[in-house]
Amino acid sequence: MVGKKNKVTLFIRMVERNMKEYRIDQSKGLEFGLYTLGDHIANPNTGERISAQQRINEIIELAKLAEQAGIDFFSVGESHQEYFTTQAHTVVLSAIAQATEKIKIGSSSTIISTSDPVRVYEDFATIDLISDGRAEIVAGRASRIGLFELLGYNVQDYEALFEEKFDLLLKINKEEVINWTGQFRQSLKNAKVLPRPKEGSLPIWRAVGGTPASAMKAGYAGVPMMLATLGGAAYHFKSVIDAYREVAKNNGYDPETLPVGTTGFFHVAETTQDALKEMYPFINEGMKLTNGQGFPKQAFAQAIDKRSVINVGSPQEVIEKILYQHELFGHQRYLAQMDFGGMPYAKLVKNIEIIGTEILPAIRKYTAQK
Amino acid sequence: MKIVGLSGSIVGSKTRTAMNYLSKEISEKYPEVEFNLIDLAEYDIQFSDGRNYLEYEGDTGFVSKQIMEADAIVIGTPIFQASIPATLKNIFDLLPEKGFRDKVVSMIVTAGSPKHYLIAEQQLKPILSYMKAQIVQSYVFIEEKDFYRKEIVNDDIIFRIQRLVEDTIVLTETYSSLRKAKEEEYWF
Numbered sequence: 001m002v003g004k005k006n007k008v009t010l011f012i013r014m015v016e017r018n019m020k021e022y023r024i025d026q027s028k029g030l031e032f033g034l035y036t037l038g039d040h041i042a043n044p045n046t047g048e049r050i051s052a053q054q055r056i057n058e059i060i061e062l063a064k065l066a067e068q069a070g071i072d073f074f075s076v077g078e079s080h081q082e083y084f085t086t087q088a089h090t091v092v093l094s095a096i097a098q099a100t101e102k103i104k105i106g107s108s109s110t111i112i113s114t115s116d117p118v119r120v121y122e123d124f125a126t127i128d129l130i131s132d133g134r135a136e137i138v139a140g141r142a143s144r145i146g147l148f149e150l151l152g153y154n155v156q157d158y159e160a161l162f163e164e165k166f167d168l169l170l171k172i173n174k175e176e177v178i179n180w181t182g183q184f185r186q187s188l189k190n191a192k193v194l195p196r197p198k199e200g201s202l203p204i205w206r207a208v209g210g211t212p213a214s215a216m217k218a219g220y221a222g223v224p225m226m227l228a229t230l231g232g233a234a235y236h237f238k239s240v241i242d243a244y245r246e247v248a249k250n251n252g253y254d255p256e257t258l259p260v261g262t263t264g265f266f267h268v269a270e271t272t273q274d275a276l277k278e279m280y281p282f283i284n285e286g287m288k289l290t291n292g293q294g295f296p297k298q299a300f301a302q303a304i305d306k307r308s309v310i311n312v313g314s315p316q317e318v319i320e321k322i323l324y325q326h327e328l329f330g331h332q333r334y335l336a337q338m339d340f341g342g343m344p345y346a347k348l349v350k351n352i353e354i355i356g357t358e359i360l361p362a363i364r365k366y367t368a369q370k
Numbered sequence: 371m372k373i374v375g376l377s378g379s380i381v382g383s384k385t386r387t388a389m390n391y392l393s394k395e396i397s398e399k400y401p402e403v404e405f406n407l408i409d410l411a412e413y414d415i416q417f418s419d420g421r422n423y424l425e426y427e428g429d430t431g432f433v434s435k436q437i438m439e440a441d442a443i444v445i446g447t448p449i450f451q452a453s454i455p456a457t458l459k460n461i462f463d464l465l466p467e468k469g470f471r472d473k474v475v476s477m478i479v480t481a482g483s484p485k486h487y488l489i490a491e492q493q494l495k496p497i498l499s500y501m502k503a504q505i506v507q508s509y510v511f512i513e514e515k516d517f518y519r520k521e522i523v524n525d526d527i528i529f530r531i532q533r534l535v536e537d538t539i540v541l542t543e544t545y546s547s548l549r550k551a552k553e554e555e556y557w558f
Contacts, residue, residue, distance in 0.1 A: 081425075145421045155419055277558035292424045292438060293466055297553050 017256045022203040022224055023104065023136070024259045024332050029368035030322070031333040032360055033073030034066050034352075035108040035263060038086025041342040044285035049342070052085045056092060058345045059085075063096040065349060067103035069356025073333065074100075075108035075138065080147035083289050090123040097131035105131060108263070108335065109140030109207035109226070113161040114151040116185065117169040118193055125197045133198035138226045139166050140207030144290070157184070166206065170223065173201050205261065212243040219247030222258065226335070229264040231299055234309040234321075237262065238328045259332040262325065265303075265310050266336030267343070268354050272304055272313035278347065279312050286341025311336065315358040322359070326367050371402070371542060374440040377409040378447040378458030384480040386411070387520050388512055389446040391528065392478060395535045403539065406440075408433055410457050418463035426464065434464045442474040442542040444534070447494065449479060449486040454494055462497055470503035474545060476538040477509035478531070480517075487511055504545050506537045 019026065036059055042049035050058075063074040074096065078089040086092050089107055096105055105127070110120055120137070128135035141162045142148075148155040164182045172178060172193045180188040205226045206218040218225040225244050229237050245255035265283060269275035284294040303310035309325065311318050311334075322334060338351050373396065377389045386409055396405045413429040423434040437443060447454045462469075475498050479490045490509050498505050510531055516524040522531075 144425065145419075146425045155421065158420070273557055280558045290424075291466070292422055293468070293471065296471070297556050297558070300558075301556050 017254060019257055019259050019332065021201070021257070022205075022259050026332065026369045029364040029366075030326050030331065031072040031261075032355065032363065033075060033104075033261075033333055033335040034062065034071060035075040035077065035335045035337055036062075036086065036339050037077045037079050037108070037337075038084045038089070038092070039286060039290075039339055039342050040085040041083050041282075041286055041289055043342060043344060044281040055085045055342075058348075059092060060095050060099055062339075062345075062348055062352065063103065063105070064099050065352045067100045069352050070360055071103060071352070071355060073104045073106065073136075073335065075106040075136075075335065077108040077140075078111055078147075079144065079290075080111075080150050081144060081290070083286075090120075090127065093127050093135070094123075094130060097127050097134065100131070100134075102134070104134045104136060106136035106203075106205075107138050109138040111142045111147060112139040112165045112169055113141055113158065114147050114153050115165070117165050117172060118185075118188075118191075121169060121172045121193050121202075122195070124202055125193075125195050128197035128202060129195060135197065136203040136205065137169070138205040138207050139169060141209075143209060160184075166221070170204060170221070173204055203259075205259075208240075208244075210237070210240065212240050215240045215244040216247045219244040219253075220251055222248055222251060222253035224259040224261070226261040226263060226333075229262050229309040231265075231295075231303075231308070231310055233307055234325050234328055235307065237309060241329050241331070260329060261333035261335060262309075262329060262331050263335040263337060265312060265340060266318070266338045266351070267312045267347075268315050268318050268351055268359070270314065272317045275312045275314060275317075276300065276303060279343070282341030282343050284341075315354050319359055319362045322363050323366055326363070371442070371539070371546075372404045372440045373406075373442045373444065373538070373542070374436055375405065375407040375444045376437065376446065376458075376461065377407065377411070378445060378461065379450075379455050380411040380457050382448055383520055384512065384514070384517055385446045385448045385478070387517060387522065388478050388480055388510070388527075388531070389444075391522055391531050392444055392446070392535060395532055399535065400539060406436060408436060410461070415457070415460065415464075418460055423464055423466065423469075430464065433461070437461070437465065438469065440473060441546060442476070442538055443470070444476050444478065444538060445494070446478045446480070447490075449481040449489045452486065452489060454489070459497075462501065465501065468502045470498060470501040472545075472549060473503055474506060474538060474542040475503040476506035476534055476541075478512065478534065479509055480512045482514045484513055504541060506534065506541055508534070508537065510534050 040055050066074050076086050076089045076092050080087050124135050124137050145155050178188045178191045205224040208214045208225050208227045210228050248255050267275050267279040288294045302308050303312045311321050375389050377386050379385050393407050416430045447458050512527050516527050
């Protein structure tokens with residue numbers, strides 16, 4: 001028995017154990033990205049709301065600035081409701097692909113449940129070609145469900161729609177000729193989904209809302225996980241990530257080859273006090289308008305503690321938090337959501353500058369694997 | 371201060387009768403309070419399908435928004451089969467998980483039998499706690515024998531409703547002023 005076990009271990013070691021398939025190079029350290037949902041809300045401090053056109057153009061500009069600052073990834077999500085502007089997120093990503101040269105780009109997320117996986121794949125493969133191999137998909141189930149009605153789907157099929165369409169998306173990514181039958185889409189017979197991405201396939205992640213049950217579903221499928229962390233103790237999310245890796249392992253996947261990303265609120269200012277003060281009205285107002293309840297001050301005030309998952313603070317404080325989270329999670333990518341509730345452009349530009357000059361050098365120095 | 375009275379059944383008259391007494395007590399003693407009585411019998415409410423309450427339309431959207439905008443909610447409920455009725459549970463299901471955060475909730479319970487006295491204690495209160503309500507601990511329990519021809523005939527019940535109204539308003543005032551003071555202590 002002992003001999004057999006050794007053989008198995010040896011076999012696993014011989015297989016390449018890296019995350020190349022997902023374009024992740026851990027020798028460069030934790031990747032840092034920015035993500036937007038395209039929030040389009042009146043500034044709670046002034047009551048003024050910029051036009052949708054200005055907001056979309058600012059998002060494209062932010063992607064350019066992110067690239068100049070050396071940020072690894074920039075992504076745009078789709079929310080089909082009031083107070084958002086990037087419903088057509090693939091179109092925005094296409095403009096970003098054209099406007100940038102090296103930053104990786106993706107969705108955050110693409111609601112695959114209410115889209116046709118064939119069309120989604122065509123879009124992202126095209127963005128991949130325009131961007132010279134920089135496109136990724138993060139597929140999610142939607143945290144708000146108004147889009148089911150808007151796009152003509154039954155919300156009763158919430159889970160079944162996602163699972164079937166996500167499986168098909170993964171299949172299209174792996175196979176050039178598709179034979180497929182399902183419940184929610186016409187069958188595919190010897191179908192070719194074109195164009196193919198530059199390197200033949202795209203990194204496809206599963207967006208996870210924060211519960212272990214949801215994380216485990218990504219583990220069963222053996223796909224990378226993008227985990228939303230809205231608030232609370234960072235330690236809580238360690239158990240979620242552990243559950244994901246455990247399930248992946250038990251289902252024959254090697255967690256060493258599966259990247260984990262986390263996402264959450266981000267804002268830096270000179271002092272931690274200032275950072276919280278600047279960010280709070282946007283978080284509170286944004287939550288009120290889009291989710292119907294504000295963010296409790298009591299819970300937000302706890303962001304001052306290093307152990308809180310909310311990365312709002314002075315640059316030094318935020319660096320310490322991200323490193324602490326990396327120690328707990330061993331994750332490969334962190335996505336900062338800094339424009340929640342329509343934080344004004346000038347502040348976002350300032351944040352990108354601080355990320356480039358102070359935060360990235362520090363986190364790369366400490367997280368690069370030798 | 372906004373208070374919503376929620377009559378939680380679409381059948382029978384006892385709960386609605388008790389809620390009418392409550393409305394009268396509030397409007398007479400506290401005219402400054404913005405009070406709305408929602409009798410579920412007068413609305414067409416759909417079953418919860420898990421969406422955010424902002425996304426419901428018609429009566430369902432109206433009722434859930436009224437509740438979410440209130441500072442306090444007085445729930446009136448009958449007890450059917452040793453339980454709150456499904457119509458009331460559906461209202462809870464329409465609201466966010468922490469839907470009663472920073473809200474005061476009090477209760478008037480009507481029942482055909484004294485055997486149902488602990489249902490509010492053991493079934494309704496845990497739901498309200500889970501949804502983060504500030505609960506007025508004492509509730510008014512009214513039996514069949516306290517009603518006659520859609521009127522309350524037991525003076526003690528009238529007194530208890532008066533006390534419930536006072537407790538609800540005192541707790542709402544106290545809680546919101548304490549919360550306001552605490553929030554002003556934060557620097558943001």
